[in-house]
Amino acid sequence: MKKLLLSLGLGATLMMAAAPATLAGELTVYTAVEAEDLKKYAAKFNEDHPDITIKWVRDSTGIVTAKLLAEKDNPQADVIWGLAGTSLLLMKSEGMLEAYAPAGLDKLDKKFVDSSNPPSWVGMDAWVAAVCFNTVEAAKIGLTQPKSWKDLLDPMYKGHVIMPNPNSSGTGFLDVSSWIQMFGEDDAWKFMDGLHANIARYTHSGSKPCKLAAAGEIPIGISFAFRGAKSKAKGAPIEIIVPEEGVGWEMEATAIVAGTDNLADAKTLVDWSVTKKANEMYNAGYAVVAYPGVAKPVEHFPANLLEKMIDNDFEAAANNRKKILTEWQKRYDGKSEPKG
């Protein structure tokens, strides 16, 4: 019966490979926060709560959102800490979030808190759209530095601009939705028609355009300021431009997943996530945080960023998302051949 024993052994191996369910004192936290920051986040949190272990599930915004939605009927996460507000709005509308007012909520900027009472999510910080401009590459081909979104329509930029595809990237959608809010629907589409003529290609990820600009793969990458600052810190010859008309922004937010079997620890984490200490931690990478008065200027961040942030209507963005994406896809996706 060696054979049978062997197969039993195999079965056992498979069972062992399947990890046990969440233990008490352990939280499964879904996040889209940059990988390099996660260890720091966990360490800071554990300074105050050493008994709770965080199991990170990190991925890009799109994947984490898709994962959460796919797991809708059988949530694996206890807490979402650091995911796009738009995604959390979507989850809220699916009834996936546990409403909870964390201790100290009142200290936060109202812009960063869900309007329901108790709120389903609370914001942490904002990441702001920006244009990364590679000065070295631009100089080589004689491009002048653009000052506004509309500047990007100049034919001299033809084939020298990259932006994220809103159909695969949250940052891309943030850009499109902010243009619609700033310029009005008709003018925004006209603007994008013009921009499309200059776009070299659309990327799937929101940080990639800035990294590509940093690497000289393209002179101009429409991305977000945080990414640009990081690249600049690493020595990339880039300028981070905040277009005059204003810039779209998105917040990172925190929420408890409805149906968690570790609600107590989840609340502890969310309570901590709105503290001043936590907000100071967010400030290391983000110039704008939910706790007023905490934010100090961040190195390499453009100074006028705060003023240029538009008054973002997240709800309208969420409600019109499908319409906008379908329209965008119809206009720019797939039909066009890539350009030089």
Added chain:
Amino acid sequence: MADTSTLSAPRIKPKVGRDDRIMRAFILVIGLYLVVTLALPLYTMLSKSFNTYSFDLTRFEIQIDKGDGWGETITPQTLNEATGKYKPEDLKTSSDGRLSVVSMIEGFSFRAKTLYRLRNIEAGGAFLSGSERVTDSEWHEYTSNEFRRVVLKPVKATGLDNFVQYFSNPSLFNSIFNSLFIAITTTIITITLAFTFAYALARSRMRYKGLFRVIAMAPILVPSLLPGIALVYLFGRQGMLHDLMGDQSIYGPIGIIAGSVFFTFPHAMIIIQTALSISDARLFEASDVLGASKTKTFFTVTLPGARYGLISASFVVFNLVITDFGLPKVIGGQFNVLAVDIYKQVIGQQNFEMGAVVSVVLLIPALLAFSIDRIMQKKQVALLSSRSVPYEPKVNKRFDRIMFSYALLVGGLIVGTLAVCQYAALIKFWPYDLTLSLTNYDFDVMDGGGWGSFYNSIKLAIMVAIIGTVVVFTGAYMVEKAPGFGLGRGIFQFLAMLPMAIPGMVLGLAYIFFFNNPDNPFNFIYGTLAILVICTVTHFYTVSHLTALTALKQMDKEFESVSASLKQPFYKLFSRVTVPVCLPAILDISIYLFVNAMTTVSALIFIYSPDTTLASVAMLNMDDAGDIAPAAAMGMMIFYANSLARLIHHFASKGLYAKTQAWRKR
């Protein structure tokens, strides 16, 4: 003589012996394994593609108070009929669809003093007030300003709507032509290159054939996106050879095709080489004697002799390219292909239903190519069994020199591609800081899971190699040797052949739908390494199964009969004779599974979890985040790990061969 149609004695129902029972149990278990890991997930996915969402305006009730009390109760349907705002096709949507109510109201103003009440006629319907979800059947009252924020949610139904939507959206279905274009073009180029290379190996007396053979196989050891990264470094805007591109961009069909040729080359080469090596030397001698020119011999003997190999290789390449996801993701730019569309639908838009629809669309060409290939394979077997004399090429200095130059060129391109990646991985900040450093190997501060993902991949590959080999070989043995039980074996055989035709993306997506269902008893493996092992084994089942079958078919059919007559259980025969004799094939299966587990992306991109991040997926994610150099570094780590595994396999085979296969020597 008895009448043939009637039996003069009662029918015998054979007693099922112990061996039969065990063997049937095994077939059943492995068959069930394939049902659970393949048939059911695919079924779930298929049914998902028929889940449609539309707004049912008759499921809600509205009352309006314009200052003179609540008016009559109406449905949004009535409102819509009055304004004609939405046509029936506008009411079709996806799971996240939202429909504004106020847009159906004539002359709505959010400043008006009008009050509105809205309710779901039945509990379970849904609308959103702001982002608040309302599912009860109570009346909810809103001011005009609040009511403009109310949107209706769609209801789920079953139907073909998703497919109608897909085919009425050119930006979606254009991908079909794009995918076909890429796959067909790549097939033509790869087959031409691989045929010439195989021809050089089989028909010339050029030097270093062994080395060339090893180099030609190298692309199998890396994920398909690695050549994409190399192409960026070579032909991107900052590429070393950017000027060669002229006005063309590497991001798009050119890049996809170039990269696809790289990663499909070895697959085509092996098949064509086999086809060429079984051609009968006697035909060439005959052709020589008849005074035919080299060219004539080539067209009348060589090509026809290798035709099944060529056709088979073409379909394999076609299938690999059309189902590949990593490469078009990395270098496809704006050029949409089906595999990436699935990703965009699922990850970018969280539209699972449309993802399932694209999956079904992608299944069709893959299934078609696969079926034709199977038919060709059968014919090829017939060709193989004829006794032929192996061809010994004669010295022809000029021909050998040309072939050598060609092989040198192709080999150089392959080695060059890998070298570029390795070089790029060691550069601190391309192209501005060209000092060498290991910072790109600091995976722990990048997306994708860090070094842990590399070790996870090794762990996964080892588990896949061990478990997969046991499952596949045992399954193949049962199918080949179990007596009777025809229907069960037929179903099993079909299931075993199916994975070849299922694109990895499709399988992975099907796994989410199937395994992440709380009602599924296998739900517990979701998010674990086990599901990755299972998915990978299933994804690469067919080739392993065929390898095992081929080895088993070469065994004497009567071993089982002899063993049974000696009253020995089949498992004794299995462990004492079958396994030792088939050991070379078993080792081949395990290295095949190992290498593929290391490099596969598409099957696992949807189902890996934070504890089980993988090197190949990390590579994709790092590239996605713009960390191209670290992605190249990770790709090369996969290459080294696979090369090492290959080397170990080589020596293990040699050692085992010497030890256990002594009987092969006379």
Added chain:
Amino acid sequence: MGDGEMGEKSDRKQAFLQVRNLTKMFGSFTALKDISLDVAEKEFICFLGPSGCGKTTFLRAIAGLDIQTAGTIKQAGKDISNLPPAERDFGIVFQSYALFPNLTVNRNVAYGLESAGEGKETISARVNELLELVGLADQGDKYPAQLSGGQQQRIALARALATSPGLLLLDEPLSALDARVRTHLRREIKTLQEDLGITTIMVTHDQEEALTMADKIVVMNHGTIEQVGTPLEIYREPATLFVADFVGEMNQIPAVLGTKGTVNINGISLQCNSFKGKKGSSGIVTIRPEDIVPIKKSAAAKTKNIMDVTISEMEFLGSFWRATLSSKKLGDTSLIADFSANAARRLSLVEGASIRIELPQDALRFYEDGA
């Protein structure tokens, strides 16, 4: 003919192997049609027939490797009709030897002994005994591939005999060997079988093999048994035209049956002892080449069944001459006759000669058409 008679006789003695109404279908194709057969203990039986006649199917049914669709098989009084091979009592040797290539000769032979709970020494003693029996005592440490075909087949035989089965089944065991080894092994197997007294069934398509080895031959065709009998019976008294044709050389002459065993060949009237059928029915008269007797024309008066023929061809085959005889009366049919060298010399039988032959009454058999 003797078939039914024999069956009943053996029944009374309780035949070792009793097969009753065996039918085997592969889909709609009937491979065995309602076959019944008795095999006595210690008997050596050969299933003989052309390929596709069902002989191997029959053997595999007896072994339980392909269990019959209907019908029963009893071995040593026990009903084994539906048992899997492992629960039956037989040893088997195949044409391909089916030796385990990765096991030494010793371990091949010991294969069936190992799980019987015997000690290592007992097993090795038994293995040595068996190897000695087949004359390969010194080859135990070799691998099968290192042995010749004949040696391999003997190892296969030793392995099959290791567990002392009650029944030995041989499936074309000699057909893969060359002619000389084959003749040699034939004798060896037969001797071994007699010494061990083991009931043996051998499948063969080679009539010479069957005639020299078998105690009894079962001639099969199209899934049925044509005749069961000793080699002599099969040769001398073929029950059907098929057997007559399949075993040995046989002349076949179209004829019409008259009364009391007279047959009419285009006006020539011959007397024959063995006939079936009504007067006037047409059929075939047969005679073996060696039964045709050349006689002096002067002796004609005394003998019956005489025919005048011309020798159209003479072929020297060493110990005898093979002559092709033709006659106007025979039309297109010509006769083959084997004449001893002696007779040929004595009667000056040469090509072109007109001679007179006798077709002895007891050598002529008439088979009715369609019977």
